[in-house]
Amino acid sequence: MGLNSVDSDFEELLRGALPDDTVRTSEPRHLEEPRGRYHGRETLVVLPRSAEEVATAVRLCGKARVGIVPYAGGTGLVGGQISPEGPLPVILSLERMAAIRSIYPEENVLICEAGAVLADVQSAAEEAGRLFPLSLASEGSARIGGNLATNAGGTAVLRYGNARDLCLGLEAVLPDGQIWHGLKRLRKDNTGYDLRNLLIGSEGSLGIITAAALKLSSRPMASGTAVFVVPSPEAALSLLALARSQLGELVSGFELINGQGLEFLAETLPEVRQPFADRPQWSVLIEVGLVAGVSPQTALEQLFEAAAANGLALDGVIAQSAQQSDAFWNVREHIPEANKRVGAIISSDVSVPLGALPDFIAQGNEVIEQIGAFRINCFGHVGDGNLHYNIFPLPGRKASEHVNQRPELQRAVHDLAHRLGGSVSAEHGVGRLKVDDLERYGDPAKLSAMRAIKAALDPMGIMNPGAVLKT
Incomplete structure (x- = not known):
């Protein structure tokens, strides 16, 4: 029925x-x-x-x-x-359910309703002297319930984890109308199945998150930002390893930027100031959050010296102020907007094991060239293996002229990610766009278990019908 x-x-x-x-x-x-x-x-x-x-x-x-x-x-x-x-x-x-209910600074916990805007949660944490590290380009309008329902990622996953890693407890309404009062502030709770982690990432298909207990962190005593020009994605990966060997887990952001994205930015948003007059083919944006007594500038200078000595960095700029740091991040955060203005044929959100990143980029270019001539902007959160692989028409042409090629292009990118042991949905979820992809690439045992869970919790199929799983 x-x-x-x-x-x-x-x-x-x-x-x-x-x-x-x-x-x-x-x-x-x-x-x-x-x-x-x-x-x-x-x-x-x-x-x-x-x-x-x-x-x-x-x-x-x-x-x-x-x-x-x-x-x-x-x-x-x-x-x-x-x-x-x-x-x-x-x-x-x-x-309408957007309240910050309570903050426990000494516990590093903030409790808010699901409709709270991410930027407001960040501000509330900052006012309490704490940090809520989830950071997205859409943080001015994205809401916590959606962030948790999709297990959002963003730019700080390398150090702090996805939305799932930042949640201690939930309040949620289940498909039968029961309210689950799970807003616990506990780090340890091994009382049976983890309903919290089941609902996080379920995209509203198993229940509706109404409030969350979020994990805060201490604010870094000092932070620093730099942009290093690297000769290749392989060098970027080696630079990440070098940064972590020198700074441990104090590296909070490590973003790979493609020259094509910078070209799009110059073309569509020329007011966004870029750090280099000659736009490099590959560069990385690095952010570190350090403890007291450690100078971010010194740490980044030492990192650059070691990277340059090993052929991993060709040039670099270290932010000398908070304003300059914001300007560097402004470049990264406006790349998606520039992409949108140019008009992508396809936009892919994939992840692969870190060691496979260079192979994915190189093989991806080869695969796409076999289909036709296009422009590719491959960028993203290289620190956690998440790349946004976007394909654009050549200058003078429009994405609408390639609509018939969209399935072939998307399939080629996803096949490659899957072949290299990756995922076709790194941080955006499945929604309705990738339901067929989940069927194609998903492990049969996992899909069977997912269907069983859906049938048990939502036997009438009323929760976000058509999303995540085929009905």
Whole structure:
């Protein structure tokens, strides 16, 4: 028995069970996603103010067999927040549940609601003298519930881990309408199955996260940023190993930047100041967060000297101020926007073992050349093996002219990542965009277990139908 569409009777039921102004007609922002590949349909949006109101809506949807699409900041890049087809669902937006409930600086814990904007969580931690290290280009609009639901990564994974590693406990509404009160501040809790880690990364397909206990860190006593020109991706990987041998786990960011991305940036956003007049083919952005008594400039100078002596760095600039550091990061953070303005044919979010990164880049170029002539911007979080491998048309042509080649190009990139022991979704999730990819590349035993878990927790299939797993 399948799902039912939202209708006037169900709308009346929802409005009668929830406070005034909780149920509305969807707005255009609820029906679009950043890449414009999926378009939703006008439906009802539920805007609860508490976990109890979320539970009420979920129970009613379950009884009526109406699907629920959770909506956080709307910044997801794989279509997980959009339902373009099938029975018309309810959209459940957490934007009103945005409170920072409490902070425990001595425990390095912050408890907030799922609708809290990531930047606001970072600011609250900073006001308490602590650091919440999850950092994304979309942090000004992305919300914590979505970050956890997709197990977001970002630029600081090398040192601090993904969103999963930054969460101690959850409050969530399960598909049967029960509220799981799991907001524990514990580092150790071995009482059975780990429901927290099951919900994190499930993209709303197993329940709706309503609040989280987040792990904070001490703020580095001093931080430093540098951009080093490297001769190749192989050299970048060796430079990372050298940096970690000299500085241990104090390296918090290590980003690989491709010259093609810098060319796009100069073309579309010339106001973004770049560190080198002659744009290098390969460079790395390095950030270190150090303990008291250690000079970031000295540490980075010593790193550059050792790297240059070993042929791993050809040139370098070390930030002399916080403003210059921000300018370096501004370059990295605007590369995705420049890509968007140029217009990619495909944008891939893959990961491979660190040692396979140079092979992936070299073989990827060869594979794509066999399909046709394109421009490639390969960049990303080389410190954790996550690359964004984006393919663009040649100058004077548009991405729309290559729509028929998109499946072949995407398949070639994903086949290569899989062949090298990698993943076709490193940090963006599966959503609706990569459901077929999960079926193609996923381990059969894992897929079987995932389907069993989905059937056990959500037997009616109301939670984000069409996302993650094929129905």
